[in-house]
């Protein structure tokens with residue numbers, strides 16, 4: 403069974419020697435991959451201890467790159483702790499819809 407980590411636990415692994423990132427709710431230890439990454443060290447260092455799903459997808463990584471992920475997987479993120487940008491975007495959308503409905507009722 404895969405290990406479950408909280409976002410706070412992942413955050414602690416944010417140095418060159420101890421570098422974890424999250425991609426689609428899975429936690430990866432990329433410390434040993436840092437020097438080998440074809441995209442250089444900087445993108446990984448910037449994402450250290452954080453959710454790198456959007457950055458990883460933005461690059462348009464090849465199928466080979468995506469297949470390499472499993473080699474570095476150390477576990478998964480606890481439920482409800484995934485990409486916070488996506489979570490806040492959904493909350494904002496939900497609020498906008500509620501306000502829209504309330505305004506329509508009030509205005510008619």
Ligand code: HEM
Pocket residue numbers: 423430432435439440441442445446449454457458461462463464465466467468470471474
């Ligand atoms: C375990 C995680 C990762 C793996 C296995 C990985 C693997 C690779 C590979 C194999 C390439 C060569 C191009 C390709 O095959 O797509 C690449 C390029 C690159 N990666 Fe990653 N990568 C990882 C994480 C990341 C993250 C988190 C970022 C950004 C925050 C990133 C940014 C880049 C960039 C900027 C390039 C160069 C793209 C280019 O030159 O066109 N990578 N990566």
